Amino acid sequence: MKIFLLLICSLLVFPAAAQTIGEWPLPAGFQRMLQASGSFGAWLRNVPLKKTTTVYLFNGDKKRNQSAQVAVLDITTGKKDLQQCADAVMRLYAEHLYANNKYGQIVFNATDGTPINYSDWRKGWRWKLRGNKLLKLQVTSPCDTRACFESYLETVFTYAGTISLKKQLQPVRNISDIRPGDVFIEGGSPGHAVIVMDVAVNIHGDKRFLLAQSYMPAQDIHLLKNPSSASAWYALPGSTLRTPEWTFGNGGALMRFK
Structure with a gap:
């Protein structure tokens, strides 16, 4: 009987039928917030x-700790220790734009504040560290392949992090305005970031929301x-947001891509 009950609880927490974020079972009495076609939030729901x-x-x-997650996104991690917390957020946003041909x-x-843009990367420009400053140099031929995009992201992950990402995002003044694609972020070394899926x-x-993260190492x-x-859904937090591996307090903020 105990084994049967454990199996039932396991199915409630890890629903096998969910093949995408948008299929994750809702809390009783809730409906998904409407998202415009082509928006970041709509794209996130289709992540497998x-x-x-x-x-x-x-x-x-x-990973040593296997107790933090209820599901794993089918998104590449890469073979280097680069795609950590803020990088995962940037990966998802970049993948959304890439999928919609919004390269610009x-x-x-x-x-250090240097913008690294994919449009120039495709034209052969690269960013090289010279001392404590990134320099933009045209050093290679144009490219437009998937491998070109992956290489661009590796450079971004190398030189960006929670501090730079937090500066690039805009604050959400009222947490009750939370939307898919928003980011809880605390800048620092270390800092942390989780994305509202x-x-x-x-x-x-x-409102209830789902969160995703990467962590250290990648x-x-x-x-x-x-x-x-017992659910993966979070209620709107008060002064702190407690996740399995990080608690966002006064140094954390809900932010959004502009």
């Missing part, structure tokens, strides 16, 4: 989930368990 809930590191090893909008600032609302205007992006609930 892996059949396994195991998180792997960039080198193929299993793919730009991220390095920690989906938002649901009920007839009373109450690892699969994963949908976070709510440590305060």
